[in-house]
Amino acid sequence: MQGDVAKSALGLRVLVVEDEFLIAMETEQMLADLGCIVIGPVPTVARALALFDREKPDFAILDVNLGRERSTPVAEALRAGGVPFALATGYNGSQLPEKAFRNAPHLGKPLDRNLLVRALARVRDRPGG
Secondary structure, three states: OHHHHHHOOOOOEEEEEOOOHHHHHHHHHHHHHOOOEEEEEEOOHHHHHHHHHHOOOOEEEEEOEEOOEEOHHHHHHHHHOOOOEEEEOOOOHHHOOOHHHOOOOEOOOOOOHHHHHHHHHHHHHOOOO
């Protein structure tokens, strides 16, 4: 079943917003192994928003803390654009008071591959996905 779920990720365009280089590269490789097309990774809100304006992803993975800024504006833009996303963070819901992060799936940090595969499968299963 895991293989069938992973196949559902083939061709999904995934924006990665992560400021830690090694984690960004690991995330990019994990997505590539699942057959996704990776957009980014980018380490800042400004670069993420600029990339989002140029290339609309099917899904996004956001680190909450990007250096001295939070990815809240990116989450808001994704929600406004109807793009589902998940959070790559160790924070739990009570530590994320921003409305933009509410109800977003948490993939953990480091990323939990099984949670990622399930999140990507939900993208394919949604209407219009």
